[in-house]
Amino acid sequence: MQKIAIIGAGAIGGLVGARLALAGEDVTFFVRGANLEAIRANGIELIDAEGVSHSTKQVQASDDYAGQAGQFDMVILAMKAHQVEAVAAKAAALLSPTGVIVPMQNGIPYWYFHKHGGALAGTVVRSADPSGTVLANLPSDRVIGCVVYPASELVRPGVIQHIEGERFPVGELDGTTSERVQAVSNALARGGFKAPVLDDIRAEIWLKLWGNLTFNPISCLTQSTLVDICQYGPSRELAAAMMTEAQAVATKLGITFRVSLEKRIAGAEKVGKHKTSMLQDVEAGRAPEIDALVGSVVELARLTETPTPHIDTVYALVKLLEKTMGEEKARLSLQPLT
Template sequence: MRILIVGAGATGGAFGARLVDAGRDVAFLVRPARAEALRRDGLRLRAPDGDATRPARAITAAELHREPAGFDLVIVTVKAAGLDAAIEDVRPAVGPGTVVLPVLNGMAHLGPLEEAFPGRVLGGLAHIVASLEDDGAVTQLTDLSVVTVPAGHPALAEALDVPGIDLVVSPDITGAMWEKWAFIAAMGVVCCLFRAPIGAVLEAGGEAHVRAVIAETEAVAAAAGHPVSAASHERTVAVLTATGSPVTSSLYRDLVAGRPTEAEPVLGDLAARARGLGVAVPLLDLTLTQVRADALQRATR
């Protein structure tokens, strides 16, 4: 299976490194500067199980037309802000037999991708805590490295079932995506509203608010027809009520660093759906207003 990974940042780089290590035929569609760095330095992954650099085949959008038509699998790992450009860049790689697997946060990306590549797009999701460092290396911060794909695609599952990736084949991929969305939105609200890691929020007496946030995001999922399972709920509660936890959300980390955030696809879209479903989400709304106000202030500086 010929695999094209769109992006070689934290998510694409970490999962792509595992696929390269397993001998999969992998190429990375990246911007020219990232392509030059990958060709010169290789793809370095620092992870709990080791630190290694491997060769990485990098392709830019301008070079994609030279590739044989139609990759078998296109994995989209860019953040929401880069989705529109990624769709245009990747068009030459998508043929009649191509499967497009996005692993973006939220669900707002599915519409544009399906419109661009009708009948080619599957639901999918990833769980990983990783970051792209200034030196171009990818750091995987914990052992968590999960990719979830829908049932009924054995070739896809076989391609992604490699050491270093915990593959989950889900009979209800939409439900799985809602569970992740409810979780990451809850973590984003907690960290962004209180501007602190989970442990600090709890130490300040915020556990009741944390539980209220969880109830809000999970209520939206339930109203949409995809109630969060008891097991997923317990995992969310365990993570967001862990005493002394230094954990923060990627949304919060981007916010405090002044980088573009995924507030709209993660929080904004969820709030809009809540309104449409008649679900009250006051803490989510407060956080979204704060994040939007912050973005407006930064834009005028």
């Protein structure tokens, strides 16, 4: 059994924490507001993909980081990339002397160039860590890389609906198979997840990002689902152009994609009428996750001197949408005509 801290109990944090707790792990959620009250009162409830409810009160919920400093073998960061900076110092304080950090964000991570090798080794990804605060508090040497594939939803405070997916591939940043990465893999496996230890976690990050950097902003800008984008010729062509540019960037960084571009688009099409997380964010009036998913690729394109005109254009548009929403304190969603 490991002592595990999960910062955030939203869709992914709640799913992981619930599964781990149900498997007998010692889980503490670090949360605020309604989620804190709900988990303290009732524990965590997980509705599985078949609609069956599983509940456990064998979890703790806290907002007192200082009171539990130095206690955790694993600290899982289960929030969006642009939210990590605000909790970085608090998260670091939770780590035991041999504890590890498991970031569960989409996009290019702040640690990407740590132990990367080559001319860009040690470069800070400013799109993921603009001020350097995250790296200063959460050293890359303590990080186990992780890629998040499951889809889930926070139904209400303390209640998570698992939609589909089981994979959380993990890996050391230098590609080795260490005792600590195996311990993370084993814990996730006990929770019922598929968590293979990979020797190139960056290639898996790019495979996930390949779709996110493309479909998320297009979906957000057009208020369209994955199948809509893939089955409308011009938007499918735009997606393919963006993915081709991203692949050129990744190739210069030594990445090989294990699936073809067309297969990746076909996979998105099969998901059907699914609203991407970025579309859900703008509909709810939340800040969309743009820089980690799109801005980071633009940044890496400049570092590798790779032209990315389609990605640059879409990035400019979605950043303007974010700015306008923020200034107007508004959300964006299609409303039926009455």
